[in-house]
Structure formats: C-alpha cells, structure tokens
Amino acid sequence: MSRIFIFALALVTFGFGTAQANEIKVGMIMSFTGPLESLVPPMVDGAELAFNEVNASGELMDGSTITLVKGDATCIDSAAAVTAAEAALAEGVVAIFGADCSGVTKAITQNVSMPNGIPNISPAATSPSLTTEPDNGLFYRTAPSDARGGEVLAAITADKGVKSVAITYINNDYGVGLADVFEAAAESMGIEVTAKIAHEGDKADYSAEVGVLSAAGGDALAVLGYIDQGGNNIIRGTLDAGSFDQFALGDGMIGTSLEEAFGDELNGSWGSTPGSLGESFQKFQAYASANSVDPNSVYAGESYDAAALLILAMQAGDCDISGCNGSTDGRSIADNIQKIANGSGPKIYAGELAKGLRLLRAGNSINYQGATDVNFTEVGEAFGQFLEKGYVDGKFVNVGAR
Template identity: 50%
Template sequence: MSTKIRALLAASVAGATLLAASAAVQAQEVKVGIIFGFTGPLETITPGMAGSAEMALKEVNDSGLLLDGQTLTPVRADSTCIDNAAATAAAERLVTTDNVAAIVGADCSGVTIGIVNNVAVPNGVVMISPSATSPALTDIDDKDYFFRTAPSDARQGEILTEVIRSNDINSVAVSYTNNDYGKGFSDSFVAAFEAAGGTVTIAAPHDDGKGDYSAEVGALASAGGDMLVVLGYVDQGGVGIIRAAVDTGAFERFGLGDGMYGQSLIDAIGDDLEGTVGVIPGAEGEGSEKFAAAATAAGLDPTSSYTGESYDAAALIALAIQKAGSTDRTAIRDAVLDVANEPGEKILPGELAKGLQILKDGGDIDYVGATNVELIGPGEASGTYREYIVEGGEYKTVGYR
C-alpha cells in the first residue's frame, strides 16, 4: 500500500472518529427553550427571569445526574411580549430548528396563548410559563402541554382588592393594557372589588407605545375615584398613564398589578409614587429563603418580578425529564404533575441534585421550589402574593396573602 493511500485512509478514519465524537456530544445535549420578552414592555425584568431559569439548569448540569450525565443547554428566544407573529415565529424556531425538549415561557399572556395554540400543541411540546397569568389560559385547549408556576389573575384580582380595601379605599378608576392580560385582569379585579362593596368609576383600556396619555387620564379623572388602579406594563403604557396622572394632578394614590412592579417605575416617577400599593406573586418560607441566597450569590435580584417562578419552571422541566427517563416530549408532559405534587420527598432550591438522585433510584419527589409549587387543576399554580408599598423610594414588603 502506497504512503499516499495510507495517509488517505488515516485521514478518513480520523474524520469518521471526529464525526462520531461530535454526534455523541450532540446526543448528550438536551436543549431547553427560554422564550421571554427580551425586548418590549417588560424588558427590564426579563434578564432576571432568564438568569433564574438558567441558574436552575446550571444546578442540574453541575450535578451530572440528569439521564446519566446529559446536560441542559438553554436556548433564548425573544417573545417581544406583545407581537404574536414574532413570538410564534421565535417559538417555531426553538421547536423545529433548535429541537428543544421543552420550553420555559412564554412571559406575557397574549403571546403565550398564541404559542400554545400555534406551536406547542401542534408539535407536542411542554411549556411552563412563570408569568403568563391571564384567566383565559385556565381553559385553553392545550392537550395538557401547558403549565404555569404563577397563579391566575382571577385570584390576583381578589388579592389586589383585599389590599386596596384594607387601605380604606372605597372607589377606584381602572386603566388596563389593551390585550388579553389586561382585559382578563381588569374583569377579575372589577368583579372582586364590586363584590367587596367598592365602587369602580371607570375601567378603560390604554394602548402601549404611545407618547401621550393625557386623553386617557382625562377620561379617568372625569370619572373620579380615591385611587387609580393601573393594570399594565412597567416599561410601556402603564408608566405613561401614571406619569400623565402625576403631571396633571389627576390622582395622588395608585394601586398596581403584577406587570407594574419594577425599579424602572420608581426611577421614572420618583417621589410621586410614595404610598403606592400593589401585589406580585411571591412566597415566604424556607424555599424562598434558599432561592434568595442562591440568586444573590449568582448576581441576581431575588425580589425582581417572577425570578422564583422562572427558577421553578426550569427546575420542573429538568425533574420531569429525569422522571420520564428520556427527552421524549410527551413523556415529559406526563411527568410534570408527578414531580410537582405530593407524594414524595420535598425538594427545595439548591436540592435539585437530591431530587434527580431520588428519581433515578425510582423514588418520588414533591417539588416545593422557590414559590411553594403546587399545581392544581389543569396545571395551574395555587400561588401566594407579596403585598408591598412604596416608601422612601423603595418597595417594602407588607406581608403575604
């Protein structure tokens, strides 16, 4: 055999070996989609949400226990929060091009509904949202592929009512963002507030992306009320409504839904936000404390919106994969409720390795996580809320409900 032929054969064998090694590496990689509004009306809180989800995936990878050593690779995609076409296209790429096993997200309710209907269900892919809270998602025909770690706005409307009424507010005007999230939240809040004996003088939508909200605030002011309740987005129309209300002196007190929580609001409004009250999904207890310590160590703000819920969504996906014993999408779906609820050993943040080992050994777990996870009905989170007030230019926790 000539030297040239031997060299060609050696090169061919080496190439085949490299290809085989590459295929083996790819086989060990399990991709998980993370689709949030990295641009749009919630862009200031999205980095903390994504970072928290990825913190859970890293914890799993560091254990080396997932399916005998496979690793989870996060793949980010931009939902924009408000553009259904863009969100659906981004999710489609996650499923068909990146071949993700499951998806953390989406974030905002409208785009989540679109992705569930147009991508997740047709392709049989699990979605676990940490922040899509519209009541419309409770009864969506999801074929059991959609779950969420944040409670529905049907409950948030009741909790926000309790908070506002406990502050001796008897009448309110309501401004809500003009989409599925805003309308559903407004409907639940108005019903709860009126059932509690309060008066809603007006409930009017506002569009995001406008430079001037004086007309909307004029209508709200004409209707009157002891407080203006804003059910919108912290980086879009919601802050615009509050700024216009402050500039015109239309309202002096504000009540806020979960989408309005963020440091950027205090930065934008300043001292005029003093005394503002609101609620955001949150939990107390050992799980919350363990998550806060881990998030702080990772350079994340554990008090930022939906960070704990994002960690829990990613952790549930990882644990469901281990319970299923594979990355088969339908098997993952069928395992989510098993790892999320009793019976089994309770698993807190920082204990994902423990959970993975128990599942590997054939045992049962009850994932408690950062937010006291308990999935009820069609994959709904029962959930609790953190009540806060703005004092001294800071959000201060009043308690939990």
C-alpha cells in the same frame, strides 16, 4: 422581527467546561423586547440559576447538559412569538420555557407546542382565560391566575381605606382578565369604580386616557398594565395633572424601572405580585443571593421553578424496576411535571436539584417545593400565593403574604 439566540450553558454562558456528549436543547422564548423588557432579565436569571445548577451537578441523565435556544416573544406580537418558537423547534428543542405575557404564551401553546407534542411552561402568564384554553396537557404555569390576583389587589385596596377607584388596563388578554376580576372584587367590597378604560401599549400620547381618568376621579387609580409601555405614561400624566397621588399596581407594573422613573412620587402606593415568604422562599432567597440573583425580583422564583420542573420531569421518564433513565419525549416530560410538583416523596427546595435528580434516577418519587411551594391544579396552573407590596421611600417593599 423575531430574534433567535443559541446559548450553550455548559460551555459558553456559564463556563462549566467541556460539554457532555448528550446535549439537551430547551427553548427559552421570552419578551427580550417590548413592554416587559425590564422585567424579563430577572426571570431569565432565575431560570438560568436552575439550569446552571443542574449542568454543574452532572446528575441529569448520565451527565447530559442543557443548552438554551433563546427567542424573542415580544409580549405583544403573537406572530413573532410563534416564529421564534418555531425556529427554536427547528434547532431541536424538546421543551419550551416561556413565554411570559399571556397572549403570546397562548399563541405558542396552540401553534407550536400542541401540533408538535412538546411542553411549554410559563413563569409569568397569568390571564384567567388560559385556564380553559385547550392545551392537550402540555401547558403549565408556575404563576397563579389573575382570577385570584385581581381579588388580592382589590382586598389590599380596600384595606387602605379606599372608597372609590378608577381603573385603566392594557388592552390584551392579561389586562382584560385582571381588570374584570379587580373591578368585580372591588365593587363587592364596597369600593365605587368611577371609570374603567383600556389603553394601548404603544401610543406616543396618553392625554386622552389621562383626561378621562382625571375627570372620573377617585381615591386611587388602579394601573393594570405594563411597566415599560403605557402604564408608566399614564401614571406620569395623572401625577402631572394632580388628579391622583395613590396607585394600585398590578404585577406587570412592579419593578425597578418604575422606582427609577418616579422615585418618591409614588410613596404610599401599593400592589401585589405572586410570591410567598415561607420556608421555600427563605431557602430560595439564600441560594439565589449566594449566586448573585435577586430573589425579590418579580417572577424570579417562578422562573427558577419552571426551569427546574422541566429538568426534573426529564429525569423522571423511562422508568423500570431498576430506576429511571430519563427521557426527552415531550409527552413524558409534560406528564411528569404534575407528578413531581404534586408528589408525595421527599421535599426538594431551591439548591437541591442534584438531590432530586438522584432520587428520581433511583426510581423514587419527590415532592418539588422549589422557590414558591409549587403545587398544580388539575389543569396545570399553580395554586400560588401573593405578596402585598408597599411603596416606601421610592422603593417597593414586601409588606406580607396574602
């Protein structure tokens, strides 16, 4: 069952005072339930940090404010995700922030965004298959593709001295794509793949999968699944069986709920997530921390950027020699996202959205850097960087950029 929530950011959620006359509705279709449930709140925090910033500034389109219409993408139920997006569309949204999981993101793009001509931008959908899916130029993602992410994780694994690895992956677009890339990259680096098996995300018993993986063995087990469904159960089963004590973890497995579940049991394991440690991140880290948002949460920065790009792209519409009045037309927003991220004007970082809006209103171009040094390929996906994650004393830590 899909769930729809309406949040008036200017009045209810953040207490900014009386809403302005020009209300702009944006859909936020994220997996508030399902296998990513514990990872979504930090993404929402990152996005709302950008919406909060703009509403407080009063600089968007003569004081217009953003109202979010929230719906549950579920991560695993494409029909429910589409229903949630359609309900948001009926509320009058002009763009969609989301979704997160690749399968439901694809369903929303093809069944809601394309037929209705409105853009959607995902902070977390990483399946390589999305690169070639038709989207009429309406779909963007601020997280880089797993076509690169799988290679990074394999390189980290090789650097750990691993000579053999078993692989388990969630049986959907995300898991299949990441597993295929990881397997090919690992083998090219001289790592033997002892087993590669899919798992479902909603089983009560994973003893069969644990048995196959344990029998295959290896120096490490690569778990390319979801933190709240399946992946955590398989880790528990292999730990209890004594078959693995080192784990290579995909981005869907990295979060505080894994730390809480396993504590020191995963010490010495590793993983990778999109992210960087450069100037953009340093500025985002300071700004997010000052506003009680954890900048180190997986996809928090990508979420801030996705929200910010939607807002800036609105202001960049309806331009003439006197400047840009702004537009909520879907085609205009979609086309301007690319221009803003890949622009040649002044650099705009986290916490500087009001400055960006003023420049755009005056008819100037900007180069949005945001939290993650956003720059898009010609098909609208972030080139992106990756962070190597270590697991030390029961916690994930940043090791370095890749």
